[in-house]
Amino acid sequence: MTARTIRSAAALLAIVLPAAGCAAADEEDDVARTAVGMVRAAQTGDGRAACAALVPRAVDGLETAGARCDRQIVRLGLSGNEAGAVEVWGDRARARVGSGWVFLTRWGSGWKVTAAGCEPRSGRPFDCEFEA
Amino acid sequence: MSAPASERGEAGHRHGRFAGFVYDNGLSLFFFLALALALLGQIFAGAALYNEQRVAEGGEPVSLLDYVTGSSFAVDVAENWQSEYLQFFLYIFVTVWLLQRGSPESKEPGKAGTESEEEQHIGEHARADSPRWAAARGVRGVLFSRSLGLVMGTIFLLSWLVQSITGRAAYNSDQLGSYEDTVSWTEYVTGADFWSRTLQNWQSEFLAVGSMAVLAIFLRQRGSPESKPVGASHGDTGVEG
Numbered sequence: 001m002t003a004r005t006i007r008s009a010a011a012l013l014a015i016v017l018p019a020a021g022c023a024a025a026d027e028e029d030d031v032a033r034t035a036v037g038m039v040r041a042a043q044t045g046d047g048r049a050a051c052a053a054l055v056p057r058a059v060d061g062l063e064t065a066g067a068r069c070d071r072q073i074v075r076l077g078l079s080g081n082e083a084g085a086v087e088v089w090g091d092r093a094r095a096r097v098g099s100g101w102v103f104l105t106r107w108g109s110g111w112k113v114t115a116a117g118c119e120p121r122s123g124r125p126f127d128c129e130f131e132a
Numbered sequence: 133m134s135a136p137a138s139e140r141g142e143a144g145h146r147h148g149r150f151a152g153f154v155y156d157n158g159l160s161l162f163f164f165l166a167l168a169l170a171l172l173g174q175i176f177a178g179a180a181l182y183n184e185q186r187v188a189e190g191g192e193p194v195s196l197l198d199y200v201t202g203s204s205f206a207v208d209v210a211e212n213w214q215s216e217y218l219q220f221f222l223y224i225f226v227t228v229w230l231l232q233r234g235s236p237e238s239k240e241p242g243k244a245g246t247e248s249e250e251e252q253h254i255g256e257h258a259r260a261d262s263p264r265w266a267a268a269r270g271v272r273g274v275l276f277s278r279s280l281g282l283v284m285g286t287i288f289l290l291s292w293l294v295q296s297i298t299g300r301a302a303y304n305s306d307q308l309g310s311y312e313d314t315v316s317w318t319e320y321v322t323g324a325d326f327w328s329r330t331l332q333n334w335q336s337e338f339l340a341v342g343s344m345a346v347l348a349i350f351l352r353q354r355g356s357p358e359s360k361p362v363g364a365s366h367g368d369t370g371v372e373g
Contacts, residue, residue, distance in 0.1 A: 057190030087314060090203050090305035091186070091194060103311055105191045106198075114190065115311055125311040132190035 023088035032083035034111045035095040035102040042078040042116075047071055050078075055105060055112045057132035076129040078117050101126060171209075178205055189309055203301035207329070210298055214291035215333035221284040223341055233369050234349035236360045240370040252277070292330075296321050299329060 038053035047070030051059055054069070062072040080098020087094050091106040101118040103126075104111045117129030154161060175196065182204055183193035199205055223237075228246060232238040250257045254277060258267035265276035275282070300320040307314050320326055344358075349366055353359040354373070361373040 055190050055192075087304075087308070089301055089308055089314065091191065091198075092305045092308035094308055103308060105186075105189075105309070106194065107192050118311060120313065128311060131311060 023093075027088050028086045028093075031088055031093040031104055031111050032086050032095050034104060035086075035097050035113065035116075036080065036083050038113050038116065039078045039080045039097045039102065042073045042076065043080070045074050047074045050074070053113050055107065055114050055132050058112075058114055058130060061130050061132060073130075076117055078129065100129070103128075103131070105132075174208070175200055175205070178208060191309075203298045203305060206298035207295055207302045210291050210295035211329045211333055214288055214295050215330075215337050217284050217288035217291060218334065219337035219341055221281060221288050224281045224284060231369070232345045232349070234366050235345045235369060236348050236358065236372045237345045238369055243370075246277075295329065296326060299326055 034053055038050050041047070041050035041053070047068075050073045051062070051069040054062075054073075059069045062069045078098070078100070080100070082097070084096035086096075093104045093106075093111060095102050095104070097116075100116065101120075102113055103115040103118060105114050115126070115128040115131035118126035118131075119128075121127050179194075179196050179199040182199055182202075186193055194202070227238065229244055230238075231241055231244055233241060246252075249255045253259050253262050254266050254273065255269065256267075263276065265272050267273075268276065296317065300315065300317055303320060303325050304314040315323065348359060351359070352362040352364075352373070354362050357372045359373050360368055360371050364371050364373070
């Protein structure tokens with residue numbers, strides 16, 4: 001195989017693999033970092049940092065009836081210091097942090113949280129502490 | 133892709149090599165150009181729709197490049213490709229055995245089957261201008277005699293496989309968007325999304341082929357090889373205009 005053939009094959013794989021849902025390891029690291037960072041910030045009382053990791057609609061969801069996101073998010077009991085399972089499918093991802101799941105969406109060159117503190121329910125969507 | 137020199141059109145000789153190439157290959161050039169334009173249109177329209185959905189769900193729009201390399205675009209392309217190649221594979225294969233009396237798409241009654249070596253110009257009946265593998269015996273001869281169906285069938289299976297892989301990725305992305313569990317490949321190919329996408333494409337292909345075979349008995353398109361000559365009888369079978 002010539003170098004040109006190898007480069008062409010690599011370019012083709014770069015197009016095909018994302019379409020097949022094969023996430024790069026560094027992408028999973030980004031997801032894990034964002035999810036754990038948000039949960040840890042909420043856990044340690046840094047509501048402002050936790051809310052900065054959310055998509056605007058999730059912030060809106062926490063700011064109903066005049067409540068402030070940074071005060072609400074620290075009262076949800078989110079906890080966890082590392083990510084367990086991480087899944088990335090296209091522009092969406094989820095990571096298990098502590099006992100709950102965090103759902104994320106691609107945002108610019110990184111990720112933001114759409115829902116957290118989520119528990120599975122049989123045959124229905126996850127039950128989350130908050131969601132976008 | 134080029135036709136033999138002896139069959140090239142007058143226009144090619146009068147207007148130079150490029151015009152000659154276009155004249156000789158007009159049919160394939162037209163369809164490949166139409167494919168490129170349709171894909172381009174699908175990219176823009178598909179990205180706009182995808183981003184509408186992203187924004188409605190509280191997400192951020194993605195770039196055109198991200199959309200084109202994503203599973204949503206790939207599954208939409210693959211599900212249509214597999215059904216088109218299935219259509220042509222079946223048409224090539226089924227018309228060997230099944231007839232439609234009066235249709236130019238069918239062989240004449242009495243000719244059902246793979247026909248004799250003499251009729252097919254194979255083996256010792258190969259002509260001077262036959263492809264070399266038409267004269268070959270053994271595996272080469274068998275493969276070449278079925279190469280059109282084999283290649284179309286293989287492309288169908290590969291595109292269907294790609295549909296299953298990219299479809300699962302797109303489905304799982306949607307599942308995460310609605311805070312639901314993801315599925316394995318096996319769960320996906322036995323599930324509703326895969327078969328809904330597959331069958332909605334298949335039914336339209338079967339309708340188009342079936343109606344073409346029947347309508348061409350009674351209707352004509354002057355000058356088209358897909359039609360009988362305008363004055364041909366409704367009962368004439370396997371006659372192309």
